[in-house]
Amino acid sequence: MFPNNTAFKIAVTTNAPSADTVVWSVADSNGAIKTQGSFAVSAGVQTSTLSCKSTWSGYGALTATLRSAGGTLPRSGTRPTGIATFGVLPDLSSAIGTVTYAHQDQHRFGMQGFNGNIAALHALGISWTIDDREVSAMEPNGPYTYTPSVNDLDPFYKANPDQMRIVRLDGLPAWDSKTGQFNDSYYAPSNMTEFKDFMARVGTDTSAIRSANYPNQQKNYYQVTWEPSLGWADSDANFVAMYKAAYEGIHSTDANAVVMGTGNPFPANCDTCTTGYLQKFGALGLWNYIDAVSTHGYWNAGTYPAHPPELQDSDPDPANQANALDNQMTQLRSVMQAGKPNMKLFFTEAGTSYDPGLSYGPTVPSQNQLFAHAAVGVRSHIIVLGGGAQVTTLFFGPDYPGEVGYGSFFDLNDAQGAFGATNLSPKPEAMAFATMTRVLDGTNTLGRVKGTPSGTFAYAFQQLGNGKVVTAAWAHSNAQWPTSGGVYSQTYSTSYTLQVDNAGTSGIVTKIDGYGNVTTVPYSNGAVTLTLTEVPQYIVSNNATVAKNNSTVPLGYTGQ
Incomplete structure (x- = not known):
């Protein structure tokens, strides 16, 4: 790059x-x-x-x-x-200017798959990565073998303090596991007293590291479980007890802790989604033991890009409509608000693969598959932020074995991809990400633009410090996007009129295409006419009052 x-x-x-x-x-x-x-x-x-x-x-x-x-x-x-x-x-x-951050945690983009690859993280505009502090990572061989220290920090973070840490806490070693072998927190720990004390030591460690390395970061962020619905086999009471031990342990030593959960694969609309877990375990007291919600951002695993996040918006069955990612965001924010108002929301993983059944090979992926992969991938993260998440996390850096196409970069050495690959070249998705992060980092969410026609999607944001307005907009047509595989339309477009200023005014707004190319577009009577495609574009304007009046702030979202 x-x-x-x-x-x-x-x-x-x-x-x-x-x-x-x-x-x-x-x-x-x-x-x-x-x-x-x-x-x-x-x-x-x-x-x-x-x-x-x-x-x-x-x-x-x-x-x-x-x-x-x-x-x-x-x-x-x-x-x-x-x-x-x-x-x-x-x-x-020249298009968006420079944003001033009052504190470091106002940044909105994280990434998995590039811990250690600072050149890639900088190119992609990333500020958050995930750092392991699980019992299995810190005490693999026995209890009380981990001693917190301000120096207990990966040299990568020491050298790159612009990369903040989301502290990952799931994972139990054999000695602390009810199964007698490692489990990814699918059971509560065998020794809950030691687990609570371990979390207190993690809090001590993390607090000292923040003070020494991140003086402009307000809080420390901890995620307790990682996709627990894939394997939780213990009792409901023990799930809440595990969170209680983690929460009380961390908060006993870290006054700036934000403990997050539950980290399920899907945001909403099922019993095993994050909303399902929040409601089920919230009734047993879980709300008392989380400060914020974390989730992963998948909406129909194994079917992308044939199944884009907006596909079911136009489904005649309301039950299917609820599965669309934008509607899942609305439901998730509603459940959060009912349980504990105005909580922060972190998406700690969200990625897009190639179509099901494809395998890496001489003709895979096609140019059309790469086009679709980028369009769907970037739209999912805009929906997440526009729907009220503070942070979204891109998944994944390089292609890796076992799941085809999740990487935003080709691995040039390994035919099936490799974790930690460093000989890379970008896919379209990487370059679409690089534009999205540059445009939307340093913003507050104003919300979904009101009154958009069916198949048109527009979300408004405003730069920190009451700065410029950025509206991300695109169109999607199910008819042009075959859900059983095939050729995805690269030419589908629709016209859309966006109000950017007061009625009766005329002027010019800036348009940034999905890959960062800047043009200017005239508007009249306060409105600009756009040609939207399946790839998002970004309109930069100045009248925040108009933008706020024409968009709906997500329920419970209180800014960065």
């Missing part, structure tokens, strides 16, 4: 049987050719270097062949045959 308007090089290696000509092109995420050319090569192995600079931002897919001898770029790891990819990062300083 390269900065906008900065020189970089593309090196092309050939092994032509005789003198020949390389014909090359660079296409964007939509498959449109941005630039192309050719150059002569002699026989045998040689490397030719193109000197490049781009004022266009986004994803680039390089293709190349020999005019006479043919051939194409080889498959590399999880990246298919025929392309080499790169990204040009947007420079949006």
Whole structure:
């Protein structure tokens, strides 16, 4: 990934049987050719270097062949045959200006899969990662073997204090497990007294680390369980008792603790979703032992991008409509407000895979699959923030084995992907993420824009310090998005009129496309006419009063 308007090089290696000509092109995420050319090569192995600079931002897919001898770029790891990819990062300083953060926790984007890869985190605009403090990580061999220390901090965080920690607490070693072997907090610990004391030591440790390394961070954030509905096998009472021990232990030593749960895979609308657990265990006292809610952000696992987050919004069956991610957000915020008003909400994982049944190979993923993967992935995080989450966490960094396509980057070494891979090249999703974070970090949520037509989605945000308004908007058509696989429309569009100023006024707003390219658009009578597609665009305007009047703040959301 390269900065906008900065020189970089593309090196092309050939092994032509005789003198020949390389014909090359660079296409964007939509498959449109941005630039192309050719150059002569002699026989045998040689490397030719193109000197490049781009004022266009986004994803680039390089293709190349020999005019006479043919051939194409080889498959590399999880990246298919025929392309080499790169990204040009947007420079949006002129469009959105600089935001001042009163405290560090106002940042809104975390990520899984790049702990240690600070270059990738910075390129993607990330401020939160997840740090392990489970009993299984800190006391694998026996009780009271962990001693808190301000120096008990991964060197990565020490060197990069712009990366805040969400402290992960699930995971019990064999010695503290009712099963006699590791379990991911699917049972309460065997030794609850030691567990509570362990959590007090984690609080001591975390509080000291924050004071020494994060002086502008207001709170410390702890997540007690991780997708417990995938395996919880203990009693209901013990689930609440485990939270009580964690909560009381942490709060006994950390006056700035925010203890979060329950971290289920789906936000709402089922017994095993986060709302189901909050209601079930809340009736047994859980609300007393959480300061905020954390959840994961999946909406129909195993069916993306064939099943985008808005698919069921237009379903005639209300029961199906409730599964749409925007409606799950509304339900989750409602349950939270009934249980404990005005709580913070963290999404600690949300990701998008390729379509079911696909396997990495010479022709997988296709350009169309990569287009859909990016469009659906970025929309899900906008819905989460627009629906009232303080923080959302992108999942995942590189492709990894076992689940196909969740990475936002190709792993160029390993055919099935690898955790911790570092030889990477971006997918369109990575570059869409890089734009989204630059535009929406440093904002408060104003909420969903009122009165949008069916199939049109618009969420308003305002920069901290009563700054500029940013409206993220896109269109989705089920008819253009086959749920059984197939070709997803890259050309579907619809017209939408967004009010950006007072009636009777005219002027200009700034439009940022989904990959960070900036244009200006005139408006008249206070409204701008937009052409929306399946890829979000961002409209930057100045009249916050109009934006606030035309949007609905999510229930219980109180800002960053």
